Amino acid sequence: MIHSRRDFLRGAGSVALLGATGGWGPSARAAERDTVTLHARPGTARLAPPGYPQTPVWGYDGSVPGPTIRVPHGQRVTRRFVNGLPQPSTVHWHGVRIENSMDGVPELTQRSVQPGAEFLYDFEPPDAGTWWYHSHHRTWEQMARGLYGALVVEERIAPQVDRDEVLLLDDWRLTNDATLQESFGALHDWAHAGRMGNWITVNGDGAWRRASSRHERLRLRLVNAANARIFVLELQRMEGWVVALDGQPLPAPMGAGALVLSPGERADLIVDVVGAEGEEALLATRDREDTYTLAAFPIQGVARKARLPAPSPLPPNPVPPLGDLASARHATLRMEGGAMGRMRQAMLGGRMVGVRELAEQGKVWAFNGLAEMPDEPLLSASLGETVRLTMVNATAWPHAMHLHGHHFRAVASDGATGPLRDTVLMDREETLDIAFVADNPGDWLLHCHMPEHSVAGMKTWVRVA
Numbered sequence: 172m173i174h175s176r177r178d179f180l181r182g183a184g185s186v187a188l189l190g191a192t193g194g195w196g197p198s199a200r201a202a203e204r205d206t207v208t209l210h211a212r213p214g215t216a217r218l219a220p221p222g223y224p225q226t227p228v229w230g231y232d233g234s235v236p237g238p239t240i241r242v243p244h245g246q247r248v249t250r251r252f253v254n255g256l257p258q259p260s261t262v263h264w265h266g267v268r269i270e271n272s273m274d275g276v277p278e279l280t281q282r283s284v285q286p287g288a289e290f291l292y293d294f295e296p297p298d299a300g301t302w303w304y305h306s307h308h309r310t311w312e313q314m315a316r317g318l319y320g321a322l323v324v325e326e327r328i329a330p331q332v333d334r335d336e337v338l339l340l341d342d343w344r345l346t347n348d349a350t351l352q353e354s355f356g357a358l359h360d361w362a363h364a365g366r367m368g369n370w371i372t373v374n375g376d377g378a379w380r381r382a383s384s385r386h387e388r389l390r391l392r393l394v395n396a397a398n399a400r401i402f403v404l405e406l407q408r409m410e411g412w413v414v415a416l417d418g419q420p421l422p423a424p425m426g427a428g429a430l431v432l433s434p435g436e437r438a439d440l441i442v443d444v445v446g447a448e449g450e451e452a453l454l455a456t457r458d459r460e461d462t463y464t465l466a467a468f469p470i471q472g473v474a475r476k477a478r479l480p481a482p483s484p485l486p487p488n489p490v491p492p493l494g495d496l497a498s499a500r501h502a503t504l505r506m507e508g509g510a511m512g513r514m515r516q517a518m519l520g521g522r523m524v525g526v527r528e529l530a531e532q533g534k535v536w537a538f539n540g541l542a543e544m545p546d547e548p549l550l551s552a553s554l555g556e557t558v559r560l561t562m563v564n565a566t567a568w569p570h571a572m573h574l575h576g577h578h579f580r581a582v583a584s585d586g587a588t589g590p591l592r593d594t595v596l597m598d599r600e601e602t603l604d605i606a607f608v609a610d611n612p613g614d615w616l617l618h619c620h621m622p623e624h625s626v627a628g629m630k631t632w633v634r635v636a
């Protein structure tokens with residue numbers, strides 16, 4: 172655990188400067204001040220090509236991405252979050268079926284951590300897999316400035332691979348001198364597709380590359396950390412399988428052909444380099460007609476004579492099976508608003524408000540006619556109950572719907588269920604049923620993972636008690 176030690180040393184230096192000024196979690200004990208620090212602070216990153224200046228960012232430990240946190244399944248994750256930003260912040264552990272008080276949602280699960288203050292995040296991830304963490308305060312600004320990193324919980328029996336790479340995909344809106352365009356909060360973005368960037372990075376690098384060899388087997392843990400970009404992915408001179416989606420193992424590995432990752436989603440791939448020496452294996456993304464390289468694996472040498480046999484499925488995580496769907500507790504979520512939408516009015520601050528005034532208040536979307544976080548949950552479930560949600564996307568835009576604290580399955584009209592997910596892309600005008608077992612007590616956010624949409628009205632919550 173070299174990175175932990177380094178973080179610890181770094182953190183130890185920063186404590187003296189910042190001081191401990193309250194904001195401690197309920198489980199804080201003096202001894203825990205020795206735990207590894209996760210320090211959100213301004214820093215710089217080499218996002219743009221050589222010849223451009225470095226980009227000022229906000230990052231965990233000042234870097235983009237933040238440190239990859241890797242723990243064996245069954246081990247606790249303990250991080251003393253120190254807020255060195257000029258704004259309040261929190262850390263959300265995306266996809267982890269975490270205890271509610273550690274979920275990092277301001278005003279729902281904890282108070283925001285003020286500048287200079289700290290919060291102790293301490294939890295045991297119940298599931299092995301690829302998770303990630305990011306700011307959940309002013310996410311539309313803080314995540315876009317670089318506040319995210321990967322959390323890898325290693326399987327007790329891991330699949331045989333030569334290498335395991337985390338690839339965090341992001342896009343940035345850069346100026347010509349490689350600084351971030353300070354257009355956070357632009358209502359036009361909020362009402363359209365969100366903050367789309369003009370520069371794509373993998374692990375904070377615009378030209379990420381690592382040498383590989385023919386027939387080498389790689390595990391690629393892909394995370395879409397962009398605010399709004401939906402990545403259409405393809406592999407070149409690499410072939411293999413998707414073995415997990417949103418951290419949860421697929422019961423059977425699925426051919427990794429075309430893959431779409433919307434904001435917040437992850438995919439674990441096991442791939443073999445099949446190109447010849449001197450070629451480059453590529454992870455690429457398609458944007459309309461064009462294909463861009465995300466990550467390049469120049470092929471040097473031969474790892475073995477032939478490809479390894481197909482991998483077995485990853486061991487399943489302890490997610491309870493869905494109960495009876497016919498008798499499940501049911502709610503409908505109608506998503507409205509946005510540019511080219513039909514929404515004319517919505518409730519805001521206890522009164523009905525027309526779209527023009529809504530827009531003046533920065534609200535351009537609504538869930539069930541409400542353009543802000545409701546006081547009452549969308550649904551209250553008793554612990555262990557099966558819940559079915561019908562989500563109706565009555566907008567002209569795709570949305571990446573994310574539920575906290577649980578994993579769900581899409582339910583088709585014939586009752587067939589999809590793989591476990593924590594985020595699902597809904598196309599414009601699409602209706603989708605999802606179902607999950609409400610086995611995690613607490614108040615859990617349900618929102619669009621394009622944070623510009625979420626802040627502008629696409630957020631609600633469910634209560635499990």
Ligand code: C2O
Nearest residue numbers: 263265435573616
């Ligand atoms: Cu990854 Cu509520 O978010």
Ligand code: CU
Nearest residue numbers: 570619621624
């Ligand atoms: Cu959205």
